[in-house]
Amino acid sequence: MMPAFTKGNEAIAESAIRAGLRAYFGYPVTPQSELPEYLARRLPERGGVFLQAESEIAAINMVYGAGARVMISTSGPGFSLMQEGLSYLVGAEVPCVVVDMMRGGPGLGNIAPAQGDYFQATKSAGHGDGRLLVLAPWSVQEACDLTRVAFDLADRYRNPVAILGDGLLGQMMEPVVLPAPVEPARDVAWATTGAGSGPARVITSLDLEPEALEARNRRLQEKYRRAQQEVRWEGYRLDDADVAVVAYGISARIARTAVDRARDEGVAAGLVRPITLFPFPSQAVRDVASRVRIVLVTELSAGQMVEDVRLAADGRVPVRFYGRFGGMVSTPPEILDQIEQAASEVRAA
Amino acid sequence: MATALTFKDFAGQKAMWCPGCGDFAVLRALQEACARLALPPHRIVLVSGIGCSGKITSYFSSYGFHVHHGRTLPIATGIALANRDLAVIAAGGDGDGYGIGLNHLIHAIRRDVDLTYVVMDNGVYGNTKGQTSPTTVAGTITPSSPSGAVEEPVHPLRLALAAGITYLAQGVSSDVPQLVRLIAGGIEHRGFALINVLSPCPTYDRLRTYQWWRARLVNLDEEPSYRPDSRELAVEAVSSRDASIVGLVYRAPGRPFQSRLPRFRPSPLASERLAPDGERARRILDARYAV
Ligand SMILES: Cc1ncc(C[n+]2csc(CCOP(=O)(O)OP(=O)(O)O)c2C)c(N)n1
Numbered sequence: 202m203m204p205a206f207t208k209g210n211e212a213i214a215e216s217a218i219r220a221g222l223r224a225y226f227g228y229p230v231t232p233q234s235e236l237p238e239y240l241a242r243r244l245p246e247r248g249g250v251f252l253q254a255e256s257e258i259a260a261i262n263m264v265y266g267a268g269a270r271v272m273i274s275t276s277g278p279g280f281s282l283m284q285e286g287l288s289y290l291v292g293a294e295v296p297c298v299v300v301d302m303m304r305g306g307p308g309l310g311n312i313a314p315a316q317g318d319y320f321q322a323t324k325s326a327g328h329g330d331g332r333l334l335v336l337a338p339w340s341v342q343e344a345c346d347l348t349r350v351a352f353d354l355a356d357r358y359r360n361p362v363a364i365l366g367d368g369l370l371g372q373m374m375e376p377v378v379l380p381a382p383v384e385p386a387r388d389v390a391w392a393t394t395g396a397g398s399g400p401a402r403v404i405t406s407l408d409l410e411p412e413a414l415e416a417r418n419r420r421l422q423e424k425y426r427r428a429q430q431e432v433r434w435e436g437y438r439l440d441d442a443d444v445a446v447v448a449y450g451i452s453a454r455i456a457r458t459a460v461d462r463a464r465d466e467g468v469a470a471g472l473v474r475p476i477t478l479f480p481f482p483s484q485a486v487r488d489v490a491s492r493v494r495i496v497l498v499t500e501l502s503a504g505q506m507v508e509d510v511r512l513a514a515d516g517r518v519p520v521r522f523y524g525r526f527g528g529m530v531s532t533p534p535e536i537l538d539q540i541e542q543a544a545s546e547v548r549a550a
Numbered sequence: 551m552a553t554a555l556t557f558k559d560f561a562g563q564k565a566m567w568c569p570g571c572g573d574f575a576v577l578r579a580l581q582e583a584c585a586r587l588a589l590p591p592h593r594i595v596l597v598s599g600i601g602c603s604g605k606i607t608s609y610f611s612s613y614g615f616h617v618h619h620g621r622t623l624p625i626a627t628g629i630a631l632a633n634r635d636l637a638v639i640a641a642g643g644d645g646d647g648y649g650i651g652l653n654h655l656i657h658a659i660r661r662d663v664d665l666t667y668v669v670m671d672n673g674v675y676g677n678t679k680g681q682t683s684p685t686t687v688a689g690t691i692t693p694s695s696p697s698g699a700v701e702e703p704v705h706p707l708r709l710a711l712a713a714g715i716t717y718l719a720q721g722v723s724s725d726v727p728q729l730v731r732l733i734a735g736g737i738e739h740r741g742f743a744l745i746n747v748l749s750p751c752p753t754y755d756r757l758r759t760y761q762w763w764r765a766r767l768v769n770l771d772e773e774p775s776y777r778p779d780s781r782e783l784a785v786e787a788v789s790s791r792d793a794s795i796v797g798l799v800y801r802a803p804g805r806p807f808q809s810r811l812p813r814f815r816p817s818p819l820a821s822e823r824l825a826p827d828g829e830r831a832r833r834i835l836d837a838r839y840a841v
Contacts, residue, residue: 228650229678229694238681238693245697253682253694256620256650278619309600309618
């Protein structure tokens with residue numbers, strides 16, 4: 202199939218339709234509005250429902266009720282408003298796919314690319330002890346591919362799955378090969394479609410008895426342990442590396458260029474790119490940290506994923522951080538400079 | 551020596567709305583209204599939501615709060631209850647006020663908080679590039695309704711009246727003198743005032759232009775038989791023709807929340823000593839223990 206030149210937001214939308222999307226609920230917000238607007242045109246044609254809700258709070262709760270392959274998308278402020286609903290979906294074990302095209306924050310911030318929602322996406326789905334599974338693409342093709350993965354993981358684990366992108370990924374255009382359409386399973390336990398002779402399905406996250414709620418939480422935690430097998434990451438030029446750069450999403454793209462330039466200049470640098478942010482590729486980071494002499498984390502934030510990297514590296518090597526934020530995007534020369542500094546730090550030691 | 555205020559005393563940054571945007575008229579009317587009421591900028595706080603309309607806090611010179619999407623009214627309520635010597639004005643778009651923030655409107659009306667709410671109703675989500683808003687007319691084609699909007703619009707005047715509002719008006723951006731009167735009346739009103747302004751968006755709404763409104767609007771202020779103190783007439787007006795009327799729709803004596811709060815004192819909390827001083831504390835204790 203010929204690759205088609207496609208915007209990140211639209212590639213995710215089309216991939217979702219091909220994954221069997223039946224319903225989309227959302228609320229406009231820059232820089233992701235192309236995604237709902239694409240679905241407004243194309244989803245009804247393929248038999249699905251599109252609805253622009255009155256707010257993100259309404260939209261996430263419509264998602265909660267859908268009982269079919271369902272997606273919602275937003276950016277920072279809207280993602281915050283969805284946290285309560287996501288907590289209920291997690292508690293009641295109802296799947297969905299939620300896209301957050303991150304922008305500069307906090308507050309209204311701006312509409313430029315950023316990665317400041319890492320904590321919010323990976324550490325907790327709203328209140329309580331629940332998690333989202335989180336995927337972080339770095340190209341339009343990968344955004345398209347991971348959308349399919351997201352729907353499958355959501356159903357398999359009965360848990361919301363987040364695709365964490367940023368304004369740049371959503372807006373940029375790249376050639377994409379779209380996947381073939383699939384038909385998802387219809388008879389799912391979280392839909393109110395009849396339970397045969399079993400008890401009536403009541404979707405809830407309420408357990409007044411602490412014993413029962415603890416049991417529910419144990420089930421969730423057991424699920425997250427099982428989800429460890431879904432860890433995805435990619436290594437680049439790591440074999441003989443002294444400096445390992447760790448970056449995800451758009452930052453990893455910038456870092457890869459910097460790694461190549463460092464190599465040209467004789468600095469043995471490599472790249473670890475987490476693709477699943479939860480579950481985090483801790484083992485991979487630990488292994489790499491055992492082989493290199495220093496780790497450099499770079500993000501478009503004031504330092505969020507770096508905490509997971511430090512936990513994984515567990516003191517094996519120094520972990521340095523370089524971030525730009527507020528919508529500022531680091532450049533390859535900036536990262537190269539940081540790599541060189543890291544390299545000279547260990548050379549001096 | 552103090553000189554009379556003019557709209558220029560309320561000039562903020564240069565307004566960056568699209569040429570022809572109805573919001574310019576709202577800004578000008580708000581400036582004229584404050585000047586007419588001799589309310590100096592430091593006695594006013596303007597709270598705006600998110601949207602093209604929400605930029606008004608940058609363009610108007612007074613204290614300002616540019617808050618999050620849909621939440622002007624709870625924040626304005628907080629200000630009105632705490633900093634009690636400020637005139638509190640909230641402003642924002644129809645998406646902000648009648649979509650994501652609608653529940654707050656009903657509760658602000660129910661409380662009759664003493665503040666003035668100006669909605670710049672352009673019938674679209676201007677800032678996010680033209681999607682449907684809660685006041686978009688059914689059938690309208692937008693980027694989020696490519697086959698025409700399916701939902702019936704919200705009717706803000708009907709909702710407000712049903713919720714028990716004590717000052718309700720609708721204006722249009724093509725008539726600034728009337729807007730000035732309506733907004734000034736709202737600020738003077740002791741209680742919650744809503745002024746819905748039909749404010750054309752020339753960029754994303756090609757239908758409802760200034761001419762389109764002019765051809766449709768009836769001015770209640772000029773109808774000899776209309777009396778804004780009549781709830782019956784107001785109900786009739788908003789039920790049969792709410793999107794085609796301008797003027798003061800309804801006014802009743804307000805029962806401001808502030809005046810109903812137990813032991814409410816009008817001085818601002820920010821400058822109050824909440825703890826009793828030593829002398830008063832001793833008197834209270836003496837009385838308690840009957841010494
Ligand atoms: C929670 C949240 N969701 C979405 C947005 C994106 N957003 C910015 S302005 C706006 C709507 C603007 O429409 P309206 O309130 O009618 O004002 P206008 O721009 O037309 O003046 C939206 C949805 C946001 N800032 N915050």
